[in-house]
Amino acid sequence: MREDVPEVELRIRDERRRLDLDAPTLPDWVTEPGLSAGGYPYDEKLSKKRYKRTLEALQVELVKLQYWQERTGERIVCLFEGRDAAGKGGSIARVREYLNPRRARIVALPKPSDAERGQWYFQRYAAHLPTTGEMVLFDRSWYNRAGVERVMGFTDDAAVERFMDEAPRFEAALVRSGIRLHKFWLAIAQEEQIERFHDRRHDPLKTWKLSSMDVAAMTKWDAYTQARDAMFEATHTDCAPWTVVRANDKRRARIEVIRTILSNADYDDKDEGAIGDPDPKIVGGPSLVQGD
Numbered sequence: 704m705r706e707d708v709p710e711v712e713l714r715i716r717d718e719r720r721r722l723d724l725d726a727p728t729l730p731d732w733v734t735e736p737g738l739s740a741g742g743y744p745y746d747e748k749l750s751k752k753r754y755k756r757t758l759e760a761l762q763v764e765l766v767k768l769q770y771w772q773e774r775t776g777e778r779i780v781c782l783f784e785g786r787d788a789a790g791k792g793g794s795i796a797r798v799r800e801y802l803n804p805r806r807a808r809i810v811a812l813p814k815p816s817d818a819e820r821g822q823w824y825f826q827r828y829a830a831h832l833p834t835t836g837e838m839v840l841f842d843r844s845w846y847n848r849a850g851v852e853r854v855m856g857f858t859d860d861a862a863v864e865r866f867m868d869e870a871p872r873f874e875a876a877l878v879r880s881g882i883r884l885h886k887f888w889l890a891i892a893q894e895e896q897i898e899r900f901h902d903r904r905h906d907p908l909k910t911w912k913l914s915s916m917d918v919a920a921m922t923k924w925d926a927y928t929q930a931r932d933a934m935f936e937a938t939h940t941d942c943a944p945w946t947v948v949r950a951n952d953k954r955r956a957r958i959e960v961i962r963t964i965l966s967n968a969d970y971d972d973k974d975e976g977a978i979g980d981p982d983p984k985i986v987g988g989p990s991l992v993q994g995d
Contacts, residue, residue: 729901741892741995743951744984754954760977761961762801769802769838771970776835778882781964782844785889786927787917788899790950790957794889795840797957798964802838811842824848824866825873832882845870849934854926855919867937874943883967884943887960888931889950890992893924928995935989947991949984959986 739746772779781798783791799807810831819827825845833839848866852858877884891899900921903913920927939945946963950956963986965978 729898736892736894738895738951740894740951741890743892743895743949745952745955748952749954749958751954754958757958757979758797758954758961760974761958761965762797764965764974764977765798765961766801767972768965768968768970769806771968772838773806773836774971777968778833778835779838779885779964779968780833780841780877780882781838781885781887782841782846783887783889784843784846784850785887785950786891786896787920788896788903788912789889789891790953791842791889793953794887794950794957794960795842798961799840806836807838807840808833809840809842824862825869832877845873846934846938849938850927850930851916851920853930854923855916867934870938871940871943874938874940878942885964885967886938886943886945887963888935888945888947888989888992889956890947890995891950892995895951897921932989932993935993939989945989946986947989948986949991955982955985962986 737746738748771777781795783795785791795809799809808831810828812827812831815827828841828845831839831841845866848858848863849870853863874884874886900913900917903909935945948956948959959981962978962981965973966981
């Protein structure tokens, strides 16, 4: 190893050099598979016209859902997980776009403080759970422990094992308390992830989204896959199941996320025709992507 340079930093440099994210174009092995990389079932994106029409109808339904929440006191939690650049932030933004921000909150927590590291692991997340009539959207969640913390070595095996045991019980308690819990995993292919990283690197409005941690994660694709599958095995339960959304096409992913939220609530003046039917090629359980 080169003197005074941490091994992880060397891996980051080597991966950036291999993909040449600074170059104007990406290697052919990244760009040639296109949208259908990673077994994605469609060769073309949902058309912009159809997307906008469908999204608007679904967002009208979300406003109805929020009025119903305010009237009944229903509480909703949606947590969004997935690899870096999977589209979590964009999906959350489309859900919340026309909702009253006083009743629909986004929670995206930074790394824990020294005080938080000394607390029960779930404590800082529990502090952000919804009160009566609220929807809370977690941009990453307590599942950091099963993913990035595990893969990047920020926690030990004992802590991960304890998390896998406690998470289903924590979530069961939330559901028993009356919270409607949605757990979304947005799945993208490795080629699609690299293309999105490249776009971030070259778009001055998006460069803040690309960090050294993102590049480091690119060297651990298989490790993240194994961690994801272990997480599904331990935490996909009857009362708090995972909803997997294939997200190579951001438009289809956002539509299916909103459909899922709306389909699981019997709110006033619900328009089933506007919601439409889920696309089983895009949305399902963990079996949709396990082993990919």
